[in-house]
Amino acid sequence: MLDLYYWTTPNGHKITIFLEEAGLPYHLIPVNIGKGDQFKPEFLAIAPNNRIPAIVDQDAEGGPFSLFESGAILQYLAEKTGQFIPSDKRSRYVTLQWLYWQMSGLGPMAGQNHHFAHYAPEPIVYAIDRYVQETARLYGVLDRRLAEVAFVNGEGYSIADIACYPWIVPHEAQQQDLADFPHLERWFTTIAERPAVKRAYAIAAHIREGGALDDEARRHLFGPNPSK
16 A cells, blocks of 8 residues: 655645556545645654655555655656556656656746745746746747657656646646647647546545635745744
């Protein structure tokens, strides 16, 4: 059994999508980042960077194995199951190249886009413009790639697609129009229709608490680390 420490963010969605696609049994443990669950000692013991997602593979060789960072988790699960990562060395590294591109570029830049456009206590026009434009540049990179191939790695549906898709879902909040990126839009629509992806987002809808971002949540998400 796999324990998944999860919240309804793009990085959290990556792992539920993979697990639903792979058909792996898992125990989902919500970590409400708006309530400060990510700073609890029991979570920090497996995820010292106080970020979701994290897993504990109870059936790992040698005993339970914990892992944090969504990209590392995707790679681990793909290699463990032999699914959604090519066995051919060249194709495997192309897949990992795009996985790392998402981890180092698309995710962080889109995340800053969200923060300055929607969560910053006061608008900073330079920061908003900077990250909206950089998000658009990265969408363009992906669009040009998908003009040549059906899926990101050029071989088939893989952890590269699973990593990128959740960061495109909130494209409107990122001030991006998918009509400007027709190849990306085609790919996005294809991924959205996958049954496992629908199941993963249904899980998120069931778990997530609605309502505005209150002062407590803002403090846990953006304020000083309350564990210090």
